[in-house]
Amino acid sequence: MNHRFDLETRHVLEAVHALVPGAQKAYLVGGALRDLMLGRPVRDLDFCLKSGSLEWAGAVRRAFRAGGFTLDDERKTARVFLGFGHSQKFTLDFVSFFGSDLEQDLKNRDFTVNAMALDLDDLQTLIDPLGGQSDLKAGILRQASQVSMLLDPLRALRGMRMQLDYGLRPEPATGKAMRAAVTELRAVSAERKRDELLKIMELPGVTNAIRVLDEYALLDAIFPQIGILKQLPAIPPHLYSLWEHTLATIDLLELVLGFVNGQEPNDISPFLQNLLANLSPYREELAQHLNRPIQADRPRYLLLYLAGFYHDIGKPSSQGKKTDGSPHFHGHEELSAKIAADLGTALALGKEESDYLCKVVGNHMRVHLLAHGGTPISKRAIYRYFRELGAAGVDVAVFSFCDTVAARGEAISRDHLQRELNATLTLLEAWFKRPAELVQPQKIVTGNDLMQALDLPPSPILGEILEAIREAQVTGLVSDYAAAIRFARSYLADHERIDDET
16 A cells, blocks of 8 residues: 655654554554545544553543544443644544454445545554545545445434545445435434534535435435425525525635635635625634634534524525515525524534524524615614624624625615625624724723612612613713713613603
């Protein structure tokens, strides 16, 4: 086998080999060999042996003082994380043979390109009983056995990822088996489907991935109710059917994400180039924001893609007619948010992630409403927007702009586009450039200050007054302690008068 492990990887292999329990034969298997042959970085290493995988993993953890956990007690699978500075990180998986010996274990794996091995005693001789190296050279995705998909239906999704990431073409029997796995895939745990799906969505070309998943009839097994989106044709001023609009929105989100992450797309229209140029002042801040995890190290941009899937899923059920006979979709965003909550459950998202998903979907029309009048957004409106949405307000602003452009494309009127663009940039400026002035002004009084100055006991009204003062700071009505106390007295007097009148 022609390969070159870098020095860091070789050090890990030698150290792990020295800790094999009971002087057994142990092997490096799977994707690391595939990536090594393709000249890709190798940082995920899978090891197997006949027995004692959990003990082996424990010994490695202790030797490296590393973190890790057991993945599967039944399969005796454990994971260890090694870190050698910021750029050198390894994920090591340890598992006992799935079968009586190594050859049987390889036959029980998913695809031939992942069913190769190296004996840790001999890193030069490839063990390849299923012809994985030949399939890799030929660009063929072939199941390791006729029962590969039956052993684990999630492999249908993994096959999609292999096809998209490595450009491998499923040979006919494998493609047929992947399609046939749809029914069984529905029974796979939510967590496993979620993780495989998000790995797919991390690859370039998200909408192409969606179309391929749809071609193999795998979408319905991952996204409950996604078929609803295919029921609504194009309704002016939308240029596309609801399904195509959904994909166009995700396409624009991916374009924006690539741009803020430093990509310079050359094969797009001057119209899109101009739109991206308007985001240049916030490029670095948006990159940091959209790549930041919300929960469990999953970056928020992946959840923004999920919001793209579901932002209009309530439209078919909320369709009605105006007095002139034209259609309306009043309340579709609230209904879409409820359906998105079901998606959060179906994919076992964390609570913070589900809340974020519902917040983006449920508020995606909000920026359109702020932009509608064409007048500058008031400071009070900006403050209230971020008070309710927090950091997700940035995501909603970016998302809403993509939604608008995706709906009308280059046929959008210059006036409409400018209104939406102005609203988006105003909100980005407030969050990134003027937060102390418009988003979160510094507190100039506390609850204790108010209790003492107004002779008030602890009560909910204190929080209400403090919030009113912060809003008054943003609008310029209050600028110092004395003005804040005067404002509080006036607010309290109005509150008491209203109570007396009612």
